[in-house]
Amino acid sequence: MNFTLLEQNILIAKGLTAEQLNALDAAGLRAKADFATVGDAATLCQLLPSLDPAIAAAVMEWALGRPAASATQEPAKLVVDSPDAVYCVHCNARQPKDYKTGELCPGCGKQAEPVQSCHWCSATGPGKFCRGCGAAFVPLAEFDLAVLLKREGVAKEEISRRLLVMTAQEKNELWGRVRRIHG
Ligand SMILES: [Zn+2]
Numbered sequence: 001m002n003f004t005l006l007e008q009n010i011l012i013a014k015g016l017t018a019e020q021l022n023a024l025d026a027a028g029l030r031a032k033a034d035f036a037t038v039g040d041a042a043t044l045c046q047l048l049p050s051l052d053p054a055i056a057a058a059v060m061e062w063a064l065g066r067p068a069a070s071a072t073q074e075p076a077k078l079v080v081d082s083p084d085a086v087y088c089v090h091c092n093a094r095q096p097k098d099y100k101t102g103e104l105c106p107g108c109g110k111q112a113e114p115v116q117s118c119h120w121c122s123a124t125g126p127g128k129f130c131r132g133c134g135a136a137f138v139p140l141a142e143f144d145l146a147v148l149l150k151r152e153g154v155a156k157e158e159i160s161r162r163l164l165v166m167t168a169q170e171k172n173e174l175w176g177r178v179r180r181i182h183g
């Protein structure tokens with residue numbers, strides 16, 4: 001075996017067993033440089049079927065000095081650290097990156113995002129969608145209409161869309177039904 005003592009110890013620290021080191025040797029993988037020929041963790045696992053894919057990835061990362069393609073074919077996860085930018089509903093100013101819900105707009109001094117009530121699950125929160133149930137918030141003025149549509153069996157995803165495309169006349173008719181229920 002041509003691995004130095006240090007390399008052997010590193011490989012063992014990464015999780016390889018002595019048997020697996022011998023198996024690598026038998027497969028012709030005898031020096032750190034040979035990992036470059038192997039190329040990726042998946043190939044290493046094919047050479048050494050007993051090897052855990054996570055250990056193979058760690059070994060390849062060490063040997064190649066960079067993150068290796070994962071042996072398990074998981075799609076890369078996108079890390080989204082900045083959600084949609086928030087704009088003030090009053091003056092439309094873009095809010096700072098570290099903006100938190102409830103803070104005042106630096107442009108006009110009012111609450112950039114008013115807290116809304118969900119017609120579907122009654123949770124409250126800012127933004128366009130309810131964090132409780134995912135329903136799209138409806139304009140405050142149409143809250144009662146949305147509640148009525150829910151009561152009449154309209155699907156959660158449909159309500160805000162339905163209100164958006166409704167004519168004034170259809171809304172009036174709906175308001176009539178709301179009043180009949182409350183009256
Ligand atoms: Zn503002």
Ligand SMILES: [Zn+2]
Pocket residue numbers: 118119120121122123130131132133134135
């Ligand atoms: Zn909700």
